[in-house]
Amino acid sequence: MRSARLVRSFQCVVLPAMLQSAEYARHVFGSAPDPTPEGVGRAVADRVERQSLLYEPGRESVFVLTESVLRTWPGSPALMLAQLDRLVAVESLSTVRLGVIPWQQAVPVMPRHGFTLCDSEAVVIETFRGERVLDDPAEVAAYEDTFRRFEEAAIFGSDVRELLLQVMKDFRDLDGSATR
Structure with a gap:
């Protein structure tokens, strides 16, 4: 993945690795079978380090998620608010769709x-x-066709920002009700 110039990711359960905040990634790795604190720490550090690829000129990253990914959350509403804030920031990068x-x-x-x-x-x-x-060419081609179909069904740009802001509002409402 590090050498790829075009990365396209479809996710329907968990946020793409390249978009995960450190705290979100900690929950992802911590929920794997038999996690160790050292292993989780190394995996999180590696995941966050790899995210620097998002900022490199000449690379393009396209992420397509189902809305359920944004609403399936580990930890607390505050964790998801920080994660969603990261998505809003990353979405504005010229190298990311x-x-x-x-x-x-x-x-x-x-x-x-x-x-x-x-x-x-x-x-x-x-x-x-x-x-x-x-890496079988026929399998890769089938996944490319499937990705294209998901991409055509997705919203982008100002529509996706509006959706992210609505989901953030929903998490703020949850967070407020948890502190009452």
């Missing part, structure tokens, strides 16, 4: 799992215990 398939929109294909395309060379599927990399 962030799209969301709103819950009101039917999905074009029933999602089975998330995946990340690295150029047109490989597909990465994250599992509880690591990553699986598929």
Whole structure:
């Protein structure tokens, strides 16, 4: 993934690795089978370090999520507010396109799992215990077609910012009710 110039990621359960805040990533790695504090710490540090790729000129990253990803949350509403704030900031980068398939929109294909395309060379599927990399050209082509269909169903730009701000409001409301 580090050498890819075009990264396209579809996620239907958890935020893409490249967009996760450190605290969100800590929950992701901490929920894997048999986590250790040292292992989780190393994995979080590596994930956050890899995110510098988002800022490199000459790279393009396209992320498509289902709205359920934004509303499935670990930890606290405050954690998600910080995470959503990060998404708003990253969405404004010239090297990033962030799209969301709103819950009101039917999905074009029933999602089975998330995946990340690295150029047109490989597909990465994250599992509880690591990553699986598929590089068979026919499989990569099938994932590219599936990604295109999800991308066509997603909203982008000001529409996605508006949705992110609404989800943030919903989490602020949750956070306020938790402190009453």
